[in-house]
Every structure is written in C-alpha cells, then in structure tokens.
Amino acid sequence: MLTIDNLELSITDPDTGRVSEILRGNSLTLAAGEALGLVGESGSGKSMTLQCVLGIEPPGSSVGGRIELEGRDLRALRGEELRRTRAEDLALIAQNPHSVLNPVLPVGKYLMEGMSEARSMPKARARLRSSELLRSVGIEESERVLRSYPHQLSGGMLQRVVIAGAISAQPKLLLADEPTTALDVTTQAEVAAILDEKRREAEMSMIFVSHDLDLAAAVCDRLAVMRYGELVEIGTPEEIRDAPQHEYTRELMNARPKLHPEEA
Numbered sequence: 001m002l003t004i005d006n007l008e009l010s011i012t013d014p015d016t017g018r019v020s021e022i023l024r025g026n027s028l029t030l031a032a033g034e035a036l037g038l039v040g041e042s043g044s045g046k047s048m049t050l051q052c053v054l055g056i057e058p059p060g061s062s063v064g065g066r067i068e069l070e071g072r073d074l075r076a077l078r079g080e081e082l083r084r085t086r087a088e089d090l091a092l093i094a095q096n097p098h099s100v101l102n103p104v105l106p107v108g109k110y111l112m113e114g115m116s117e118a119r120s121m122p123k124a125r126a127r128l129r130s131s132e133l134l135r136s137v138g139i140e141e142s143e144r145v146l147r148s149y150p151h152q153l154s155g156g157m158l159q160r161v162v163i164a165g166a167i168s169a170q171p172k173l174l175l176a177d178e179p180t181t182a183l184d185v186t187t188q189a190e191v192a193a194i195l196d197e198k199r200r201e202a203e204m205s206m207i208f209v210s211h212d213l214d215l216a217a218a219v220c221d222r223l224a225v226m227r228y229g230e231l232v233e234i235g236t237p238e239e240i241r242d243a244p245q246h247e248y249t250r251e252l253m254n255a256r257p258k259l260h261p262e263e264a
C-alpha cells in the first residue's frame with residue numbers, strides 16, 4: 001500500500017549554505033495491514049523519513065525519489081487533495097502528546113473535532129463515539145477524561161487519547177514516532193500493547209519509529225534498520241535477531257539491554 005522508492009533528503013542551512021545529506025536513497029514497501037519498525041540510533045533519519053511521507057520536512061529541505069500511497073504519488077499532491085489525504089489517510093502519533101493536543105481545549109473537544117472533520121459526524125454522535133473510543137483504549141472514566149484539559153492527565157493517558165483519535169479517523173497508514181519513549185517503563189508497555197491491538201483490529205498499516213529494538217520487534221511484522229541516513233537491512237524480527245546480515249545490525253543487537261542474562 002506504501003512504496004518508498006529511492007528517497008533522498010538534503011537540508012541546506014540558511015545561514016552557512018552548508019548542505020547536509022539526511023536520507024541517502026532509501027527504498028521500502030509496506031503491505032496493507034503490515035507494521036514496519038524503523039530502528040536505528042539517534043539521528044539516523046527515522047523521524048525525517050516519516051516527515052517526508054507526511055510532506056512536513058523542515059524548511060531548506062530538498063527531497064528526491066517517490067512516495068506512493070495506494071498508487072498515488074504523495075509528494076505530488078497539492079491543495080484540497082493534500083489536505084484530505086493528510087486528514088483521512090494518514091495519522092501521526094508523535095512522541096509527545098502535548099505537541100498534538102491543544103492545551104486550552106478539553107481533550108473531548110480534540111477527539112470530536114477530529115471526527116466531525118474527517119467523517120462529517122453530528123456533535124452528539126461524535127461525543128458518544130469519543131466516549132466509546134476512550135473505553136476501547138482502556139480508559140474507564142471516559143466522561144471525566146473527555147472534560148479534562150491535557151495538563152490534568154498523565155502522559156500515558158494522553159497518549160491513549162491520541163491513539164484513540166488517530167484510530168477513529170480510520171486512516172490507511174499510522175505513522176508512530178517513538179510513541180512511548182516519553183512514558184515510564186510500565187506505561188510504555190501498556191500503551192504499545194494498546195496501539196498494537198487497535199491497529200490490528202482496524203487492519204491499518206503502520207510505520208513505528210523506535211530506538212528500542214525489542215519494543216519494535218514486539219509490535220511489528222518487519223524491521224528496517226537505519227544508520228547515517230541509510231537503510232542498511234530489512235527483515236522479520238526473527239531474521240534481524242537470529243541472522244543479522246549487516247555489521248551495524250549486529251552492533252545494535254549487542255547494544256540492547258539484556259533482559260535475560262542467559263542470552264548474553
């Protein structure tokens with residue numbers, strides 16, 4: 001459903017004129033309903049890859065290559081078609097839920113606005129649906145949460161709200177950028193499990209950016225390993241774990257914390 005072909009990104013510094021090569025001609029495909037984990041160290045270009053899919057790369061960027069969503073050239077879309085594709089077909093779950101939620105609006109309003117825009121739903125129906133959605137991501141006191149402002153809720157709760165909102169728009173492709181990194185460890189596992197469950201139920205495709213190889217392996221069908229802007233290896237979590245082909249993948253595997261000392 002998604003094809004990325006020879007994606008290149010360079011960014012020119014407006015002050016010095018220096019050009020940095022950020023992505024170096026990467027290609028990958030994603031099947032309908034498939035989850036792909038993008039892993040690799042900080043600065044390897046994971047977030048920038050998502051930004052190119054969304055068409056929100058930083059000023060000074062020059063992008064080469066092609067990104068197709070169900071045969072449509074995403075980077076050629078303009079105006080209303082671009083707006084509609086972003087609202088209906090793609091959804092971003094960012095690391096920090098505060099970057100998505102408006103601090104001066106109750107979270108219920110965020111959910112309802114998303115729904116009314118994407119699905120032209122009447123308000124009362126959208127409110128009921130928001131409450132159902134929150135319960136479906138494990139939030140029991142859904143009415144209280146709908147009335148709460150972002151600063152009144154925990155990070156884990158807010159990320160569940162963002163996931164509920166993303167799923168409700170029934171996008172074709174979820175783009176999750178380190179969605180649990182800012183949460184404490186127990187909440188990380190819960191939120192990742194909810195994202196995984198909801199995505200599978202709705203049969204959505206996902207690109208899951210993470211520096212945590214084990215977490216990505218738990219929620220993804222395949223892993224793509226990035227280093228210095230280059231995609232060095234793609235495989236199933238088992239292939240990556242048991243038979244890594246690239247030296248860097250082996251380093252990444254060895255660098256992860258050992259949960260089970262007998263693995264060492």
Ligand SMILES: Nc1ncnc2c1ncn2[C@@H]1O[C@H](COP(=O)(O)OP(=O)(O)OP(=O)(O)O)[C@@H](O)[C@H]1O
Nearest residue numbers: 011022040041042043044045046047048049058211
């Ligand atoms: N606005 C920007 N202008 C210029 N270069 C940038 C900009 N944002 C990021 N970069 C550079 O692009 C490269 C890739 O960054 P990116 O955020 O995609 O990495 P990442 O793999 O997602 O890492 P992290 O896990 O730290 O988010 C880095 O070298 C970074 O310094």
